[in-house]
Every structure is written in structure tokens, then in C-alpha cells.
Amino acid sequence: MxxxxxxxxxxxxxxxxxxxxxxxxxxxxxxxxxxxxxxxxxxxxxxxxxxAGDPIVSPILSSGFNELGDVVRYLHVSYFTAYRRFALSIFNEGTEFSPASALAMVHLRDLEAQVLSSIYNVVWSNAPRNIRERMYLILIS
Known part of the structure; x- marks a missing residue:
């Protein structure tokens, strides 16, 4: 974080x-x-x-975005993807009642709300199709 x-x-x-x-x-x-x-x-x-070696920025750059504005635009989506992997690894190591698992899942739910807000903004602003597609590709990777 x-x-x-x-x-x-x-x-x-x-x-x-x-x-x-x-x-x-x-x-x-x-x-x-x-x-x-x-x-x-x-x-x-x-x-x-x-x-480029950072787990948050790496998926953005490997998706073909090399401009600073594009990297900034997709940073939250990529962070959600990286944190989701991290949270699930913590969750799988302990029980669902451990403090670390609970904290990781609460933060993950907060990030999910932010990503949903980002998706809504992209759709509402009628962003070009290629931007929406790449955002979704980063999100599901």
C-alpha cells in the first residue's frame, strides 16, 4: 500500500x-x-x-501503455489486481478469522468499490472502446 x-x-x-x-x-x-x-x-x-519491475506498474506497461498519462489512468485498476492476489495469498495462509485475513479482505472490498466507481466513470464518460477494453484486460489479468 x-x-x-x-x-x-x-x-x-x-x-x-x-x-x-x-x-x-x-x-x-x-x-x-x-x-x-x-x-x-x-x-x-x-x-x-x-x-517496470513493480507488480503494480508492470501489467500496465506490458499491456502496451508507455505514455505517462495512460500509466496514471490505469494505476488504480492495476493496484486492485495486484492487491487482490496479495489478499488472497494472505487469506489462504491462515483462517478467515485471523486479523491479517480480515484486514486484507476489508481493504480488498474498499478497493473493489473504487474500481466499480472507476468502471462507472469510464462508461458514463463514454470513453473510447480501446480504453475500456484495456482497462478490463488489466483488471482480469
Whole structure:
């Protein structure tokens, strides 16, 4: 969750041209935070190349999206997919009554609500068919 937050701050900051001081103030100094902060001043292709190994960004890049705006657009959907795998692995390791399983499932349900909201917004805004298809492909991968 911390890595997702830091990736989100870095990529949106880069997309919107936010100064490094603001990004530094928003980042959580753990996980990928310090390295993303250091690489924030690099150009976009190098930043995306660094993030290509991350389980959240990797499915987006492997779907053919190499533009920063596209990566930011699909970040929540990809995070849901990665977190769903993580939550199910926690759930399968313990019982359904363990605190870790309960917390993982509650967070997963919250993410599902966010994804449903994203799907609604995509349909409501009448987004082009190729965008909807790719979003669904990332979601079910």
C-alpha cells in the first residue's frame, strides 16, 4: 500500500509538473519512496523503466501503455489486481478469522468499490472502446 501511494504521488507529480519539494513532502519515506524521490528528476521513460519491475506498474506497461498519462489512468485498476492476489495469498495462509485475513479482505472490498466507481466513470464518460477494453484486460489479468 505504501509503494502504491508513493508510485501514485511520483507519477501524478511528474504528469502535472509538481516541484520536487512538494513531491518530497507528500512521499512516505519507506518502500520505494526514497528511490522514487531520487529518480523523480529523471525523464519519464527512465522513471517508467525503473518501475517496470513493480507488480503494480508492470501489467500496465506490458499491456502496451508507455505514455505517462495512460500509466496514471490505469494505476488504480492495476493496484486492485495486484492487491487482490496479495489478499488472497494472505487469506489462504491462515483462517478467515485471523486479523491479517480480515484486514486484507476489508481493504480488498474498499478497493473493489473504487474500481466499480472507476468502471462507472469510464462508461458514463463514454470513453473510447480501446480504453475500456484495456482497462478490463488489466483488471482480469
Amino acid at each position: 505504501v509503494n502504491f501511494y508513493n508510485i501514485n504521488v511520483a507519477l501524478r507529480g511528474k504528469l502535472w509538473g509538481v516541484p520536487i519539494q512538494v513531491v518530497r513532502a507528500l512521499m512516505i519515506p519507506s518502500g520505494l519512496g526514497p528511490e522514487l524521490e531520487r529518480r523523480y528528476q529523471e525523464d519519464v521513460p527512465r522513471l517508467l523503466e525503473y518501475l
